[in-house]
Amino acid sequence: MKGSAIRELLKLTESPEIISFGGGMPAPEVFPVDAFRAATERVLLKQGKQALQYSATEGYRPLREWIAKKMATYGIESAPENVLITSGSQQALDLLGKVLINPGDLILTEKPTYLGALQAWRAYQAEFTTVPMDQDGLQVNLLEEALTAGPKFMYILPNFHNPGGVTLSLERRRKLIEFSDRYGVPIIEDDPYGELRYEGDHLPPLVVIDSEQCRNRPGRSIEKSSYYDESKPANGNGRAYMRGNVIYLSTFSKTLAPGLRLAWVVAPVEVIERCTVAKQGMDLHTATLNQLIAHEILTGGADGDDFLKGHVRLIRDVYRERRDVMLTAMERHFPPQVKWSYPAGGLFLWVTLPKYLDAAALLTEAVARKVAYVPGSAFHPAGDGHNTLRLNFSFCNPEKINEGISRLGEVFSEAIERHEGMSTEDAFSTLQATI
């Protein structure tokens, strides 16, 4: 394990004079602080002793029921037994690593991919194979070669990719599930931002497409699935327990608040049971108080079950504006040699500089002008992608976004000018010196 770029950058952003596009932080202005105050007061008045006591490793049952019901609105027939509450999605990644990865196992990810997953899984001595993305997400036509190398599982962020900013098209989702089925390689679907769509139609999660295919071709899919458990075909309500090849992760960090550390795994019962045993050795259970507060906010306020729907609408409006401000500012301030992805939702943009520039080296110049980002190599398992970087557009207000992008534009323009001022020979020796 090595020290992390994200951690160092989170420290940077603590200095208020830096305009940070580095972290992945929600805008604090949209935190529902009053709803938290009211819900916490109700929880401590009505369930104070329960809220402060130890609780079950699987999570608070009513919250698991709420999540199973929510998943049903996506078309997933899951029961509370298919849901495990985790201390943030980062813990879900860690515990899936603990349960699934043996030293030397190969994991297939998009290129680039989420840094936190690399950190979690490197600790279990995983190795990585990658498939590149374009504006429609993972390039599924390049998948087959990587699958023949025998990865343990695929790690996919289909919506508003972190860090890529792109979304996997419906057609590619279907093809991906077909490949998963054909090669018997399960998928971990990480969907922290799915609700934060600013335009276009919601696309079905991979887990939904997979479960439809399970129904259509039961013999084949189930036989290949590592997760199907014939002994548990149905729960008490007569609904089928979920089965299939996809483990689905989501979180309250981007819709309620990240400071709660509250997320969940949806998976076949057999996977949930193994994860529960692992989680017990990791932190016994996620904080009881936080689970009760979240459940109370989601169900117990004046809006009843509609609180989240309304609150997410507010977040979408704020972040859509910030995205648009950033895109407009980039058009204005970035030199034409710089390219970027167009995010239909989420929190991030992916920027590609000319190949001869190094985003990590330029970060020093950026920080000198009091603006920060994450260099792209951190998101590449093999450490390449030196000319790429990630920008977050959710945290800073529009004024700061304009100012920060203008400063970054200066940094990039000057670097390109310096390069173009050099002879080819000079450029080559500069490149040599930086290797």
Add this chain to the structure above:
Amino acid sequence: MKGSAIRELLKLTESPEIISFGGGMPAPEVFPVDAFRAATERVLLKQGKQALQYSATEGYRPLREWIAKKMATYGIESAPENVLITSGSQQALDLLGKVLINPGDLILTEKPTYLGALQAWRAYQAEFTTVPMDQDGLQVNLLEEALTAGPKFMYILPNFHNPGGVTLSLERRRKLIEFSDRYGVPIIEDDPYGELRYEGDHLPPLVVIDSEQCRNRPGRSIEKSSYYDESKPANGNGRAYMRGNVIYLSTFSKTLAPGLRLAWVVAPVEVIERCTVAKQGMDLHTATLNQLIAHEILTGGADGDDFLKGHVRLIRDVYRERRDVMLTAMERHFPPQVKWSYPAGGLFLWVTLPKYLDAAALLTEAVARKVAYVPGSAFHPAGDGHNTLRLNFSFCNPEKINEGISRLGEVFSEAIERHEGMSTEDAFSTLQATI
């Protein structure tokens, strides 16, 4: 990893008709619910946005400062940089396993030892060697042989042992530290109950004795210590950073509330830094809200910095009474063949049945009479200790303790009568059949 006795028992205790001495739960009656309500309201009013946002992996700085100051009252010269906040002590065990254990590493524990540590470290393929305890704790005179086998570290619970209920004497603490120094084997000192002493004098933690020996014999200790880092001799206040061979763990679970999942590691800076990197891959950070609430309770109420002192006094009074009720009831109801430890503090008693009885088999009979405990073999790395069991005296009120101990007395007496009614030959074949 295998399914856990603790988890199954926590489930049992959810049924209100069972008198459970099984879990390790605090009495909900002593939870400071009103202090939590007031502190949470103040935090959300004054620091709402900060409380709901991501925060640093190391923990909330003012809480780390409070803990460093508290450690100083024990005589430990630690700085906030020596403190890492964890999501319960269970996470501290998991992350120390991640940082320190390679597959096949040997770990030295007391016999019996804390089940959660075995669970956490078995996931890293640790192996265990044990040294038995008596009423004065670890039998230090038997330590040397186990040390020559080359353990990676020793795991010691010096105060009011879980599950043993005994306390390591001062003389043995000194000898233990000498052995640690002589063999260069570091110690993880787990001290969740240190403040819950019901009689006698507070004994210095191992980490204090170790740091005194570091000062007295610097050349030798420091040379051997894996944690001393010469490049960081002092912090900004001119105080020496902690150094030495002991990693100290404690928690707010037994003094404030376990539902917060809030604990800490105190260790040399180098250890804290490695643990911080590991923790980042595990859950990014412990819930911000919970850390701010704890800090506010500890410092911001009407009692100022004295809240915990007063609250711990209340807990001691309640638990001392329950311990005494349980001890008196055991004298009255348990047959003379049954022996138990005398706890000067903490939450647990350790019971030893005659060798021919199996506590796991008798649990079925106990649960049939609606009373529960944890069979002792779960606390033995090698799975022995079949005739031992753990009783918790903090959770049930005195009336239930009396009733539950009376029922257990019946179970044990009947089992002994059954055995004594058998001929020696019968007993032998019963024993054979259970192996």
